[in-house]
Amino acid sequence: MRRLHLAPTPQLDDLARAAGELYSRVVVSFWRTVRKKNVWLKPSSMMRWHTSNQLHAHSADAVVQGFYDALKSWRKRRKTDPQAKPPYRRRRYCWVQWKSSAIRVQKGELILSNGRGNASLVVPWPWEAPVRVELGWTGTEYELRAVYSRPAAEPVAEGGVAGADLGEVHLAVVHDGERTTIYNGRELRAKRQYQNKIKAALAAKQSRLKKGSRRWRRLGRSKQKQLRKLENQIRDILHKQTTALVSTLHDRGVQTVVIGDVRNLRKRVDYGPAANQRIHQMVSGRVRQRLGMQAVLQNEAYTSQECPRCGSRHKPRGREYACSACGFRFHRDGVGAVNIRRKYLGRGPVVGAMASPTGVRWQPHRRVRVARDERERIPAL
């Protein structure tokens, strides 16, 4: 599930109003038929009777179904609560739902189809297509809820799934159910800092010279050259780290890499402008290149704070995450990856002991494919 908040626009208002109008017609027709003919119309008859020009046919059906769901829940409630009221009220506005037939993702945009002759609703969307989308009203703004449900009857196989927490404290921390591996980003961070330092120092030097002068221009060229060199080094590190990471997972038989979905980059380590995003893109790109491997995004809210065993939230202090509620203890940097994986699997608590994380450090001469014995243990992590 992904939530997106949207400020009101005439299009959103029109859609919500069209749904409300349809819902109200259904309410009136349903109870009138009960009163006059003593018949409870079936949802399918109601869907044929009432449609909407503005809404997609399936969206309109969903509104009708919404009324029947309310009816059903009332019939259930009244068994225990004699005060329970049936859905009599009309609605000025109503939520709108799009089913998969009306959902498309194209060029970074989510396109939600509406009734014939009506413009589609288009929202910027860097993610994959959801199976269902709902538009609701929170009281102050619209909320778009995108649902990525897997059929509940088919739980995901636990083996072959690894959670990856990218760019939190380290370049990446990966957890596959047993092992936790930390790829630290020390060299990358150092390069990035050095890059900023060069930028600042040369800009200061250049500002003392006359703009456009020979020395000014020469300094500018030198600055570009140095920055370009660093940029190449950074790209090289990113390439090698992400390839090593994905190769290792592939060798271990991981088929699904669950990546924390970063919408809140502020809390993360800043590896520099766009670098965080690049880490994500490169890892998911590398995963997709591998046969039989896929990358999926998982909402990562609170994943670094939540206790993997009991679900209570704590801000970890020090190197160890220690839950005061249940006593669970683990290396704090691994908690995010454990939780991202656990959330994707829809699993409850993590049970049993987990091995302490192993560290992988980037070495300048590391070859792209990492042999297992090359990985070193860093006990001090």
Ligand SMILES: [Zn+2]
């Ligand atoms: Zn706990």
